[in-house]
Amino acid sequence: MEGSLMNEKSSGNPGGFPLLRPSRIYSPEVIEDIQQKAEIGRYRIRAWSTLRRTPHLDDLTFVPCTLSRVPLEGYRETCETRTLLGARHGAKPIELRTPITIAGMSYGALSRNAKVALGTAATRVGISTTTGDGGMLDAEREASDQLVYQVLPSRYGFNPHHLRQANAAEIVIGQGAKPGTGGLLLESKVSETIAHQRTLPVGVDQRSPVRHPDFIGPDDLQIKIEEIREATEWKIPVYVKIGACRVGDDVKLAAKAGADVIVVDGMEGGTGASPEALLDHTGIPTLAAVCEAIAALREMRLEGEVNLVVCGGIRTGVDAAKALALGADAVSIGTAALIALNCNKPIYLEDYEKLGTQPGACHHCHTGGCPVGITTQNPELVKRLPVEEAAERVENFLNSMTMEIQMMARACGKSNVHDLEPEDLRALTIESALITGVPLAGMSTPLTIDAIADAIGSRLSFASNGSHRTEVAKQP
Amino acid sequence: MVPVEEATLVDCNGRSTREINELIRGAEGSVVVRNPLGRHCLGVAILKPLQVVFQGPVGWYCATMGDGLEAEIHGNCGWSVGQNLMSGSIVVRGHAGSSSGATIRGGTIRIDGNSGARTGISMKGGTLIVGGNVGYMSGFMMQTGTLVVCGDAADGIGDSMYEGRVFVGGSIASLGSDAVEAEVTEGDLAELAALNVEPSQSWTKLVAGRKLWNFSKKEFEVWKAAL
Amino acid sequence: MCGLVGFLYRERYGPVGEIQVKMLDALYRRGPDSTGVAIYGHPRSETYVLHARIDASDGAVESVKALEGMKDVTSAGADLRAEVTWAGELERLADSVEHANGHIEVTSIGRSMEIIKDVGSASDLDRLYGLSQREASHAIGHTRMATESRVDVLHSHPFWARPFADIAVVHNGHITNEHKLKRRLEMKGHRFFTGNDSEAIAVYIADKLADGATLDDALKDSVRELDGTFAYLVSTRDGIGVARDPFATKPMLWAETDEFVVMASEEVAILAAFPDAGLVPQELAAGEVRWWYL
Numbered sequence: 001m002e003g004s005l006m007n008e009k010s011s012g013n014p015g016g017f018p019l020l021r022p023s024r025i026y027s028p029e030v031i032e033d034i035q036q037k038a039e040i041g042r043y044r045i046r047a048w049s050t051l052r053r054t055p056h057l058d059d060l061t062f063v064p065c066t067l068s069r070v071p072l073e074g075y076r077e078t079c080e081t082r083t084l085l086g087a088r089h090g091a092k093p094i095e096l097r098t099p100i101t102i103a104g105m106s107y108g109a110l111s112r113n114a115k116v117a118l119g120t121a122a123t124r125v126g127i128s129t130t131t132g133d134g135g136m137l138d139a140e141r142e143a144s145d146q147l148v149y150q151v152l153p154s155r156y157g158f159n160p161h162h163l164r165q166a167n168a169a170e171i172v173i174g175q176g177a178k179p180g181t182g183g184l185l186l187e188s189k190v191s192e193t194i195a196h197q198r199t200l201p202v203g204v205d206q207r208s209p210v211r212h213p214d215f216i217g218p219d220d221l222q223i224k225i226e227e228i229r230e231a232t233e234w235k236i237p238v239y240v241k242i243g244a245c246r247v248g249d250d251v252k253l254a255a256k257a258g259a260d261v262i263v264v265d266g267m268e269g270g271t272g273a274s275p276e277a278l279l280d281h282t283g284i285p286t287l288a289a290v291c292e293a294i295a296a297l298r299e300m301r302l303e304g305e306v307n308l309v310v311c312g313g314i315r316t317g318v319d320a321a322k323a324l325a326l327g328a329d330a331v332s333i334g335t336a337a338l339i340a341l342n343c344n345k346p347i348y349l350e351d352y353e354k355l356g357t358q359p360g361a362c363h364h365c366h367t368g369g370c371p372v373g374i375t376t377q378n379p380e381l382v383k384r385l386p387v388e389e390a391a392e393r394v395e396n397f398l399n400s401m402t403m404e405i406q407m408m409a410r411a412c413g414k415s416n417v418h419d420l421e422p423e424d425l426r427a428l429t430i431e432s433a434l435i436t437g438v439p440l441a442g443m444s445t446p447l448t449i450d451a452i453a454d455a456i457g458s459r460l461s462f463a464s465n466g467s468h469r470t471e472v473a474k475q476p
Numbered sequence: 477m478v479p480v481e482e483a484t485l486v487d488c489n490g491r492s493t494r495e496i497n498e499l500i501r502g503a504e505g506s507v508v509v510r511n512p513l514g515r516h517c518l519g520v521a522i523l524k525p526l527q528v529v530f531q532g533p534v535g536w537y538c539a540t541m542g543d544g545l546e547a548e549i550h551g552n553c554g555w556s557v558g559q560n561l562m563s564g565s566i567v568v569r570g571h572a573g574s575s576s577g578a579t580i581r582g583g584t585i586r587i588d589g590n591s592g593a594r595t596g597i598s599m600k601g602g603t604l605i606v607g608g609n610v611g612y613m614s615g616f617m618m619q620t621g622t623l624v625v626c627g628d629a630a631d632g633i634g635d636s637m638y639e640g641r642v643f644v645g646g647s648i649a650s651l652g653s654d655a656v657e658a659e660v661t662e663g664d665l666a667e668l669a670a671l672n673v674e675p676s677q678s679w680t681k682l683v684a685g686r687k688l689w690n691f692s693k694k695e696f697e698v699w700k701a702a703l
Numbered sequence: 704m705c706g707l708v709g710f711l712y713r714e715r716y717g718p719v720g721e722i723q724v725k726m727l728d729a730l731y732r733r734g735p736d737s738t739g740v741a742i743y744g745h746p747r748s749e750t751y752v753l754h755a756r757i758d759a760s761d762g763a764v765e766s767v768k769a770l771e772g773m774k775d776v777t778s779a780g781a782d783l784r785a786e787v788t789w790a791g792e793l794e795r796l797a798d799s800v801e802h803a804n805g806h807i808e809v810t811s812i813g814r815s816m817e818i819i820k821d822v823g824s825a826s827d828l829d830r831l832y833g834l835s836q837r838e839a840s841h842a843i844g845h846t847r848m849a850t851e852s853r854v855d856v857l858h859s860h861p862f863w864a865r866p867f868a869d870i871a872v873v874h875n876g877h878i879t880n881e882h883k884l885k886r887r888l889e890m891k892g893h894r895f896f897t898g899n900d901s902e903a904i905a906v907y908i909a910d911k912l913a914d915g916a917t918l919d920d921a922l923k924d925s926v927r928e929l930d931g932t933f934a935y936l937v938s939t940r941d942g943i944g945v946a947r948d949p950f951a952t953k954p955m956l957w958a959e960t961d962e963f964v965v966m967a968s969e970e971v972a973i974l975a976a977f978p979d980a981g982l983v984p985q986e987l988a989a990g991e992v993r994w995w996y997l
Contacts, residue, residue, distance in 0.1 A: 041692075041696065042691055042699070045691075154598070155560065155578075155579040155598060155600075156600075158560055158579060158581075159562070159581075160521050160523065160541035160542075160543065160560065160562065161523065161543070161562075163521075163541070164521065164523075186691075187690060198619075199581070199600040199601065199619045199620055200619060200638060201638055201639060201689065203690075204638070204689045204690060205689070205690045205691045209598070209616075209617055213556075213559075213575055213578040213579055213594065213597040213598045213617075214537070214540075214555065214556035214559045214575045214578040214579070214597075215555070215556070215575075216932070216952045216953070217875075217876065217877075217932065217952070217953065218848060219705060219706070219848050219875070220536075220555075222848075223516050223517065223535075223536050223537060224537070226493070226516060226517050226537075227516075227517045227520055227536075227537040227540060227541075229494075230493065230494065230497050230517045230520040230521065231520045231521035231540070231541050232521075233497075233498075233501075234494060253848070256736075256848055513971065513974045513975070513978060514729075514969065514970045514971030514972075514973075514974045514975075515971065516971070533970055533974060535969060535970065535971050536969070552970055552983060552984065554954075554969060554970060554971075555954065570983065571983065571984075571985060571986070573954060573956075573986055574951060574954065574986065589983075590985065590986075592951065592986040593950075593951030593986075593988075593989055594951070611951060611986065611988055611989060612949075612950065612951045612988070612989035612990075613950075613951075613989075630988060630989060631989070
């Protein structure tokens, strides 16, 4: 009995080893969560994305050239990054100098300076930006050479003149952070300007509807896409964006409905505000989503004809390169672009503390108190983000991404980043091997049902031939 | 309306929707569209003063995203007629499908007959008048603007509104979340008279109770029905 | 996701096949994957008419001909048609046909109902099976855009409410409690042959009718018990019923004259068959059901 008391924390017991033993199920986080809900009487709301670790592109590694293949020189031998999106129905495609786009984030969720900085950087780098759940900001249209105009369930600020000024239209069915639900902008960010643009009373907790007001299913979507084309005289590509759920089915439906580009946003995708439960418990990881999406397009023989853009947790050029290798035509970044702007920068530390957080763990966009002026409508805070410097940071980051993509491609012997293939990858975990069909490192056969069935099948027929036993018998 | 002889005539027979819309967009003054026969997406994004008469029933998304047009539809229309109208007018001399006048931001839409579910959904301005009855969840998430229903309203009328106003002239099956009755003022009656509308019984006015405008732990019963 | 059509002559037989082809062709954009109809000609008293999907090359026709009760077995393309004398459970008839040699899937059995369905358009159906030549009292039809199950004939509508003679369903939308319904019906002894949610509606209705409910009651119960989005048509030997979900998510219009009743997902389909009849179709209300008898 005395031995078992050794680990009990008790004052006066010199042999006791002081040890807190928190439950994994009723962890300190869970305790805090329940007690918060006991105060507020509703679900928790925050920004960013799931805080969970998910099966991710990190679980894959490249296998560049060594003896069996020849790598390209990093300094002189070209590695093409040009990417065209949306030519399926004869529209003028979006032309990206590198296969990266800036994802849809609203003016409202973001400050004016943030939107203009992103647009400025995108123009310098030669890529596109996207409007968000509030409509087009004139300043963003001016700053961004290629602007994708979102058609969202809320239709806040929707203006056919703006649609016709856009370079592409993106019908948003949902987003990876919170699929199956609508947008959210809390009170402090529904300022006079934002409220006016969205035709809302100042200071409401804006909750966007989840469904589009004028169509409901994928059969209706086909007619809606036709309407958008008629409204824009067939001149611009039409994208359909989905949050990653039943990706295979949804990609097929979007393709059948006529989408030129399909944007698939995985569960790691971020947002300015969402019920927390949705962030952590809805959607599937981007790693799985990109594989399901490309398999669906291949099954329909539309790979290459319908373009695939993948987003949700793309943080570096390496992530982008892996997504391309798995079959994406381009990636989109949201959170990473904000971080390049200054999100979570260790400055104005006391303002992070006021929000109850610190740089490195801040996901408090929903409060409207962004210490660095990105996700706020407070003019005093927005001043902390001068456009020119912010644009330069994003431009630098985008250039770094491009260099990383090219570096991976060249190492794998590709003169065009779009020639990266799943065969250039190996999986580092069984999960990612099963999810992607990429062989586990050290194996050459993928862990797919078909490959396993083939292998078993060939061994059974080999054994029944008896030839193997004969061979063995002949050896001395 | 301008007499038919002076209008540009567009016959839908044998033409693609794209061709029809190009002809409509390229016309000046007025256009008569013949044989629409339920075609979708006719007259989309007419962004200049233009009179358009559709001589027959049309399909979905007729006369949507307009700014300055004056349209008449001589027959039924499908879903989402006049969606996101910015300014101008649309008259439907027939019944309309669901989502009529969705997200309009200005202008006036008048439907002589009945209109389906979600009539006036997410209106952001403008005036939408229905001579007959409206279907389920009409006026859902109205932000501003005026919805006038001369006949009856099905379940869920005026659900989750912001600053919109709904006038119902007949019976109401059930109110939507946070829809409350408000007093019909002299000013309201004058406005309605000017719109040339008659209630089938008498006017009931609905506005938002404002309980869903901000998250609140109180009034759980109200929030239970909202997300 | 799909386009639906329905048509019924109140008191006669007429060119229902031709009407179906015109209506379904007008809805092609809603359903590029496959097309099908359940069409009701003159009812037999002694025999049943049976349709099955076969692989034309593998001797299925011959092996079906050899089965008990088979009177007149023909095939056109991948469709096998047989007149059969049969007393007893139709489930056993369907099973025995499916166990004959070759790849065979029974698609309908009835005294008057014939289900004709294939990948492709209504014009394809006409070309392969002479649909526009058929005279009938009533029919329902469907063009399909596959949502979550496969694109092939077996997963195409109409679904025969197997093993109940002469009952079929076409559905637009997605039943989100499909698996729960199927499990409940399986406990009662029913079987399901596809991964398609619409099949659940067919068996659900047939089960109610078999338990003695009227079509009216079955339709009304379904509006409460089916979850998800739906507009659907159910056809029986004597009539057609239609139901729309309580959130009015999927379109459904109908119009009637003294002579006939017509229904469709979009007015364009009604106009394609009756451009000059001066019909003014109305939308079915949220949660509304209607039915019409011969």
